[in-house]
Amino acid sequence: MRRILLSLIVCAVCGGFVAAQQPAPGPVTAIRAGRLLDPEAGRVLTNQIILIEGTRIRDVGPNVAIPAGAQTIDLSAMTVLPGLVDAHNHLALTYKPEPESNIYYYTYVAESTALRAIQAASNGIQMLASGFTIVRDMGNNANYADTALRQAIEQGWIPGPTIINSGIIIGGMGGQFFPTPEMVKDHNIVYPEYLDADTPDEIVKAVRQNVLFGARVIKICVDCKPYGYTADEIRLFIREAAKVGMKVEGHVQTPRGADAAIEAGIWSIAHSGALDEAKHKLMAQKGIWRAGTETPTGIAGHPVSEQAYQRTVAGLKNAYDNKVPLTFSTDADYYVAGKTRGELCLEFLKTWKDAGIPNADILRAITINGYKVSETEKTRGPIKAGFSADLIAVPGNPLDDVDALKNVRFVMKDGQVFKRDGVMTPAAFFHGGPVNGWRIR
Ligand SMILES: [Zn+2]
Secondary structure, three states, X not given: OHHHHHXXXXXXXXXXXXXXXXXXXXXXXXXXXXXXXXXOOOEEXXXXXXXXXXXXXXXXXXXXXXXXXXXXXXXXXXXXXXXXXXXXXXXXXXXXXXXXXXXXXXXXXXXXXHHHHHHHHHHHHHHHHOOEEEEEEOOOOOOOHHHXXXXXXXXXXXXXXEEEEOOOEEEOOOOOOOOOHHHHHHOOOOHHHEEEOOOHHHHHHHHHHHHHOOOOOEEEEOOOOOOOOOHHHHHHHHHHHHXXXXXXXXXXXXXXXXXXXXXXXXXXXXXXXXXXXXXXXHHHHHOOEEEOOOOOOOOOOOOOOHXXXXXXXXXHHHHHHXXXXXXXXOXXXXXXXXXXHHHHHHOOHHHHHHOOOOHHHHHHHHOHHHHHHHOXXXXXXXXXXXXXXXXXXXXXOOOOOHHHHHOOXXXXXXXXXXXXXXXXXXHHHOOOOOOOOOOOO
């Protein structure tokens, strides 16, 4: 008996990467959509029925038969569309005017991983309430609070977006930080925020550590320090991540860093300050995603000079004109009084409008391109038969006015209603145990 028990335990442990258990087909729900927005085609279809069975979409169309006993949700006065994606957020980091004067170095010192994981749970719920059903969480999450968040959502403890998390950001010594010699010597302060990797061996090991501790994408600091990474070193990251099917995003802040990342063929580049027309053309050629994190003017406590903003707007417009693959991304990691994390992220639509990008293409960036950069596009995102049942609804038509996205009244995630008539009703998402399986890691 003991031996059987032991082998059961061993089996369970080696099954660590087993995917979510397939739930039995669940209850059937029919949504009557007055308008159904298809961002891929850039059009709206009227009077559609979306049939959902359990966690998945079973059928979509104008003449879909509603089975007897199905629950019906009437969104006939609304525009239904697929969920939104923020391709660069930091859910387990929230720096604040008080007490840290918006200096995140102090947040790292003052707040534990445990507290930040709970903040992440709250921020995730705030994102979902604003219609973000997928968030790429790109580091600065203390000691893997991002993995804890993803696991808690996937196992079924709490509601939240689908999380594509990076684990700890990997960089040359110091990361994005300027630690004192004392900090470096003892590695006992701020060090959870960055993994040092300065040699090929350290690069391989750092990637493996993040894989082991639950990352779904690898995030590197390409040029946070003068030594930075060469194209060859970035290629090593890409090769090592590819062994487990993961992609690499690079934080880029200098032209030289951008050149190295582009030459190496990195998956996505975060931030846009170092990208010019020549680099945009290369990115378009190579299909490198741009997660530009284009901060608008007008966010309280986070002033952007008019000059800097015009540069950001011109850069985004130039990327669009050169057909760079664009994602909607915010880098949101701070508290603005009176706004949820989701509301804060939607403020970033301003930059896209000011860049003159047509609403249809803004919508593609914040949906379809988000699924692609997150690599969920074959399973989650589009409102199509067989896909996970994630969808949202707004009263207006975002193709006419993209700010209609700021009024998300209805959210469904994995077939469960999370928000209805503008009110969160998340009870169905809370469980006293890992109802989707404890093996999800
Ligand atoms: Zn960031």
